[in-house]
Amino acid sequence: MDELDHGWGYKIFKLLSDNIEKVIKGQKECIRYILAGFAGGGHILLEDNPGTGKTTLAKALAKSIDADFKRIQFTPDLLPSDILGVSIFDPSQRIFKLHKGPVFTNILLADEINRASPRTQSALLEAMAESQVSIDTKILNLENLFFVIATQNPVESRGTYPLPEAQMDRFAMQLQPGYVTREEEVAVLSEQRQKHPIKTIKPCVSLEDFLKLQHMVSQVFISKELQGYIVDIVNATREKPGVILGASPRASIALMKTASALALFDNLDFVTPDHIQEIAVSVIAHRLMLDPQSKFSGRSARIVVEDIIKSIQVPV
Amino acid sequence: MKTPRFFLSAAVLFWGWQVNLLLISICIAILLESADIINSKFDLKPSDFNKFIDISTVLLAGTIVIALTIEAQEAIFILLKWIPPVFLPIIAAQSFSTRGKIDIQSFFLVTRKKKRRENYYSKAIDFSYIYSLFCILSAGTANSKDHLYYICIAIFFIWALWQVRSKQVSFFLWLFCIFVTIITGYAGHEGIRMASMKINQLVMEYYDNYYNLNPFKTFTAMGDIIDLKLSDKIIFRASFEDYTPKKTYLLHNASYNRFAVSNWFVTSKYEAIEPARDNTSWQINPSGKNTKKMTAYFRLIKNRAVLSLPSGVVSIAQMKTGSCKKNTMQSVRIEDGPSLIKSVVSYTDKLSFDAQPYDHDLLIPKKELTAITKIARELAIADQSDTEILKIVKDYFLNNFTYSLDLKGKGRDKTPLSNFLNNTKAGHCEFFATATVLLLRQADIPARYVTGYIAHEYSRIEDKLIIRQKDAHAWVKVFINGQWQNFDTTPPSFLITDSQQIKSSLIKDLLSFVGFKLSQLRHETGAKLMEKYGFWLTLPLGLILFFRLRNSNKIKRIRMPANTERHRNQKNNDLSFFAIENVLSKKGFPRREYETYFAWLKRIEHHFNNKQIKTALQTLLQLHNKRQFSKSGLSRNEQKILHSDIRDMIHNQLR
Known part of the structure; x- marks a missing residue:
């Protein structure tokens, strides 16, 4: 990859990021991470309170890329066929005709994923992992660019089916956008007096360009030393006392890919240890299962990962 | 660390x-x-x-x-x-x-x-x-109670702290703080020491006033002994070589010579006795002839005790104690030691070592004078010889007085003593002894009031004389024919009265005996066995x-490679960002092991006043990262720039 190439990748990121920021205020970091996950080919789980702009964020992203966007509101009575699609008999032609579900899209927003029954959840999660779905006997490939943003609401627990930790592993990272600062919220108010800025947003990157960006991420160089560093961090989660289930090799891969994407966004064609440290908590924490005692003593998985990073010597 | x-x-x-x-x-x-x-x-x-x-x-x-x-x-x-x-x-x-x-x-x-x-x-x-x-x-x-220990400790702490001091603080400020700490520490510990001494003194004064059992007090009140008499607790055990059944021994604790307001006082100073080389033998007096031996076991109260001794003690052997003091009245007290103390006492049974009589031994307080002179006149003791007087006095008390443990107070008379002499004609040893001393003094015979114990109860299980608290006794030392001698006017029946009134219980005695044996095992037999x-x-x-x-496995022995850390740094010295890290960490900004250079610079950047340095460091770091982590590494040109910039940074900007 020559000099021009990763400059181009940086340019694409900048365009996207600026475009989304027109709609979402004060979430620069979150946008960077979402794009990193997206460019790295992973899916993202947003866990935050209602009304913090999760859906808007996903919409803005979809609109910016000139890509197909669908949204599923998860409810307890949602069935797998509501997501994947269903074959219906066409009496005029006397054949079964497949009606593709919302999963056949580029960007899928799975709102409140923890409200659906486990059966429906796993239908989606399988589609995410395999990039293909099987309806009846046919196996259908999903779009080349397939990206899921799932949201989860942490405050309500009634009538929810929390995603098991093993399923959480399917998501490349879990993000918590959080509330914005006072000034930023004031800016949001004044902007939305007439109409929602999402209406004005225009696509700035073509689908082809984004696929190229994804390809470029895989071309970013990561040294053996840093690969070792990633594995050290992920390995440490498996041996840390108080953790029942550590992170999988899938976590190592996700960490490498997202760190590579971050490097590209920083206009570099190689990963530095800073990129790994920057994203490690978001990539690893949601995959860990803590033992009840640690949970009770107030240790969260994020703190555990932070501790692990602090206990490992970083290559410099 | x-x-x-x-x-x-x-x-x-x-x-x-x-x-x-x-x-x-x-x-x-x-x-x-x-x-x-x-x-x-x-x-x-x-x-x-x-x-x-x-x-x-x-x-x-x-x-x-x-x-x-x-x-x-x-x-x-x-x-x-x-x-x-x-x-x-x-x-x-x-x-x-x-x-x-x-x-x-x-x-x-x-x-x-x-x-x-x-x-x-x-x-x-x-x-x-x-x-x-x-x-x-x-x-x-x-x-060692000198200042050397403190100074040495201070040096050690400075030495240890020197290693970990923050290099961001100037050397003189650091030294100043250490100095202040040392001075404050010294003042603090000196202050605590003095405060503890003062408090000790205050407590002792309070204690002296309100606590009768203090073994070291220099006075005794009438009625002190009767308090002791009410308990049958065994307080010490003694065996005598010349013991024959029914024999009794007067064991002297302290002598007093001044009487005032129902209290006996003594003004004799205590002087320390140096132990012999084995640290357990104490020469109390110059050697005497025909010594007898008494072996006693007793416990310390509050780590001190006044010894109960027979007359004319020459030396005490096998006594493990910290210090031993005596006064001219032959009162011996000890401090510190194991909880059970053994002593083997050699004594002459003659009161030849007591201080010669002086004017205090003839004083009669004014308050008691009327009662005493009246009785002296009745007995007509003025013209008799000393021996005759003793006999008359003894007979007088034996025939006219009865022994009683009931305290009668002073009644209508001026003092309890005159009440005893004039009205009740009944009392316990303290009254008999005090009255006798004063009566003898009236006849110009020097006399002293003595407190101690009377050993009379032989215990068959223990094969020793056991002395209980109720055996506390008071009697008189009288100076006749150029000699002090013991003189007891309390009716001899008092021992019987005592044992009738204060019953001892066999179970308590047995428990006490077991406790004693265990202590003995621990302090005497045990120590000897342990030594062997x-x-x-x-x-x-x-x-x-x-x-x-x-089951230990064989431990591998490994030749250490020469210090790897230093090696790495030397190799890269002057060539890369490691050199900058070295310089900055010597200046007091060490990088933590988990920190990337970027995070480290971010953490410490507010310490740099010069903005130029900040940006220059950032540029250098980018080059360094490229060299370390990129596929291609640095081009020759970039390498040159990196080296010269780092040299410049180290030798000029970071100074």
Whole structure:
């Protein structure tokens, strides 16, 4: 990859990021991470309170890329066929005709994923992992660019089916956008007096360009030393006392890919240890299962990962 | 964190010097220092450390056993004194191990059992500072009360703190703070010492006023003894060589010569007696002829006691005590010692060592004068010889007075004593003795009031005379024919009255006897046995140790490569960002191990006043990162720029 190439990748990121920021205020970091996950080919789980702009964020992203966007509101009575699609008999032609579900899209927003029954959840999660779905006997490939943003609401627990930790592993990272600062919220108010800025947003990157960006991420160089560093961090989660289930090799891969994407966004064609440290908590924490005692003593998985990073010597 | 070079051995030598074990400490110091010199180390695993810690534990247990049995009172000091050799195996194992640290889990049996995980090094600790602290603490047991110890400790702390001082603070400020701390510390400890002395003094004064059992008080009130008389507690045991059944012995505690307001006082000063070389023999008086022996066992109250002794004590042997003092009235008191004290007393049974009579021995207080002169006139003792007078007085009390433990107060008379003489004609020994002293003084015979115990009760189970609290007694010393002699006017029936009124219980006596035997076993027999065979008690401990260590695997010996850290830095010195890290960390901005250069610079950047340096460092870091992590590395040109910029940064900008 020559000099021009990763400059181009940086340019694409900048365009996207600026475009989304027109709609979402004060979430620069979150946008960077979402794009990193997206460019790295992973899916993202947003866990935050209602009304913090999760859906808007996903919409803005979809609109910016000139890509197909669908949204599923998860409810307890949602069935797998509501997501994947269903074959219906066409009496005029006397054949079964497949009606593709919302999963056949580029960007899928799975709102409140923890409200659906486990059966429906796993239908989606399988589609995410395999990039293909099987309806009846046919196996259908999903779009080349397939990206899921799932949201989860942490405050309500009634009538929810929390995603098991093993399923959480399917998501490349879990993000918590959080509330914005006072000034930023004031800016949001004044902007939305007439109409929602999402209406004005225009696509700035073509689908082809984004696929190229994804390809470029895989071309970013990561040294053996840093690969070792990633594995050290992920390995440490498996041996840390108080953790029942550590992170999988899938976590190592996700960490490498997202760190590579971050490097590209920083206009570099190689990963530095800073990129790994920057994203490690978001990539690893949601995959860990803590033992009840640690949970009770107030240790969260994020703190555990932070501790692990602090206990490992970083290559410099 | 490792101690500075030579710190550990200095602490060990300090210990050896303070507790007079210099030779041992030199050996330990050489051993520990040699670890730094010798290149090859041992590859000790946590399980191997467990074994070394086991050795120390067994040594500790052994030391406790020996210390307790040899010298129970001093056990804690003996233990503290030997702390450094006890923990030597641990520190030696650490010094000679490749790891240089000990897993904190190894120290506790409970934590050892847990499943061992490889990634536990973050919990490893360096034992060397702890060991140094042990040495300093242990040196404190020598308790040299001069300032040297404080100065040495201050030096050690400065030495240790010097290593970890923040380089962001100027040297003089640091020194100033240390100096202030030392001065404050000194003032503080001096203040505490003085406050404790003052409080001690206040408490003692209070104590003197309100607590009758204080053995060291220099006065006695009438009625003190009757308080004692109400208890049948056995307070000491004695055996006499010349004991024949029914024989009684007067054991003297203290003599008093001034009487005022129902109190007896004495003004004689106590002087210390130096022990003989074995520290247990005390020459109380110049040697006398025809000495007899008494062996007594008693306990200290509040770590002190006034000895109850027969007349004419020459010397006391086999008495383990810290200090022994006597006054001219032949009152002997001791301080410090084991809880049960044995003494073998040689005595002449003559009161030849008491101070010669002087004017105090003839004083009669004005308040009592009327009653005394009246009786003296009645008895017509003025013209009699001294011996005659004694006989008359004795007969007078025997025939006209009765013994009673009921206190009658002073009634209509001026004083309790005159009430006793004029009205009640009944009382206990204190009244008889006081009245006799004053009566004899009226006849110009010097007399003193004596308190002590009367030993009369032979216990068959113990084969000793047991002396109970109720055997407290008061009598008179009288000076006739150029000699002091004991003179007791209390009717002899008092012993019978006492035992009728204050019943002793067999069970209590037996319990007391068992307690006494146990103490004796511990302090006398035990100590002797320990001296001879104490070493063998450590045998079972040794066996345990042997079995714990038996299955140990062979420990690998590894030649250490020359200090890798230094190597790496030297290699890269002047060439890369490592050099900048070195310079900045010497200036007091060390990078943490987990921090990337970027995070590190971000953390410390507010310390740089110059904005140029900040941006220059950032550019350098980008080049460095490219060199370290990119596929292609740096081009020749970039390499040149990196080198020259770093040189410039180190030699000019960061100055």
